[in-house]
Amino acid sequence: MNIDTNDPLTVATTLTLLVNRIVEAVAAPIRARQPNLDLWWLMYVSWGVSAVLIFASGINLLPMFPQYPVVGQVLTAIAIGGGAGLLSGGLDLVAALKQKLVSG
Numbered sequence: 001m002n003i004d005t006n007d008p009l010t011v012a013t014t015l016t017l018l019v020n021r022i023v024e025a026v027a028a029p030i031r032a033r034q035p036n037l038d039l040w041w042l043m044y045v046s047w048g049v050s051a052v053l054i055f056a057s058g059i060n061l062l063p064m065f066p067q068y069p070v071v072g073q074v075l076t077a078i079a080i081g082g083g084a085g086l087l088s089g090g091l092d093l094v095a096a097l098k099q100k101l102v103s104g
Helices: 008-033 042-057 069-103
Strands: none
Touching (some): 008 042, 008 069, 042 069
């Protein structure tokens, strides 16, 4: 499958899913060992992972700052990392609803 790298929505969605999978790979063992641990800090991990991917690839989904591409990249990383957090929260909600429906 080829990804259209000229479409910003496709790039943003792909990076959001990638960041989500990476963060969930880190968070799943922590949740298994410490189920009552508050994982509020995962948003910052998502932002960090997305920043690494954005700066390594040079992607800037906000080209409206042509003189300052770093500004666009930072905002892109925040958006991608935040989207991964929303996706993760949505998946947690679906899992909780599924568990509630199965248990009664």
